[in-house]
Amino acid sequence: MSAPDRSDGHERRPADDDFWDALRSTTQSRIGLGRTGDALPTRRVLEFAAAHATARDAVHQPLDTAALAEQLGENGFRDVAAITSRAADRGEYLRRPDLGRAPADLGSVPRVEADVALVLADGLSPRALADHGVALAAAIRDALPPDVVLAPPVIATQARVALGDHVARALGVRTLLVLIGERPGLSVADSLGIYLTHRADPEDFGAGVTDAHRNCISNIHPPEGLGYADAARIAAGLVVGARRLGRSGVDLKDTSRGAIAQADDLRGLAAE
Template structure:
């Protein structure tokens, strides 16, 4: 069947201008915009691309983390060999059906393996809803965090958590005895991004902390999303604010970009 477009005719002056407009706009976003149409439907190529993106998102959710291989890579950042803490969810299927089980450690013995360091900062590397995101971005993100924080704070050995929700980090942070825990976790995949990583910061972690007592840095997936160095810079600013206030959450704001925003040209008159 021939494809007939109701949009401007390709090759015409109007069609070329429209194509240039959408091509330029698509460079600024991963959203599906300006896809065109064939009759009353999307072009076949766009339908196939959408199905491929959906399959990629499903694979990102269901593919398990290679714990051994990932642990070997984590050990190369220089904080020691990570221990593994599974959640109470027995497998991926139960993890997706029972979010509550992903917030709890499998058993007391799992936390017994966590070394109590008493350090300032602890790191929990969690598979979350996208083990692929942790595989792709977890190690370089951890390395960037270490570089941003090691001169100011003591750092605990990292912990790998599987079938994990964010709140499992509260149990692990308390077992580590750290002042602040950073949970690096795979975010829910979408049809534009299947490998996005998030960082959740909780000051004085303990079981029972609420989501309002955390700070989140999301959409980490360079080159299209937030970069590692910038995410580490934001995390450092949030840690500083949390330690100053004695708590994390809604009262702590990202001030990492304040210097650029508040700098004043000395030649300009100041408001009185």
């Protein structure tokens, strides 16, 4: 009779392995970790420590603004501008979220004739923006209706979402899309989010722009998370909806999935 497998600190049975392996294929969560006595196996502890280090690195990794601007240029974006917030460094950015919401200088942001502003912000994961920002920006550009004019993109560092409101007003654009690195977790350190704000002017909202005036698309990090094309399709649908409704936020809903289902039904009927 073969000896039990104790490579991870406790006896495992083939049925247990099959059960947890099947579940692990459906999630990035840490499940079925096992135990050694009353503690986790050493391998699992080391995996956790490595994931924590990866998340910390993603937060502190500086964004190569010049490289990102060059990649945007190679993908057809012109006149890319770059700004920074009032946070002097990464430490201050993390300690003072309010400084990340205000620009240090908007002199490089031109006044334009456009419908939608696109801000690429490092947020809490510059790595996410470096990995996915250009491809997602290109997908959004391609998904927007042909009559929607996209302003030259603006790269923002040490940035929070609300920094984009200042950029939109400086550009003279009413609809804003902020692509921003999301807070890294222990499963994903390179996830991007998209925040849409229509009419990003405090005067339009009385007390000012709040999160209730924004729409968010999150968890964008293919292949495990939401893909570029799907995220861009949702964003384009929200842009069209916001411009029709005259506002964004809690009153604006994502109807893209319903529209796709309706289109599939129509195609099916046409094929019969």
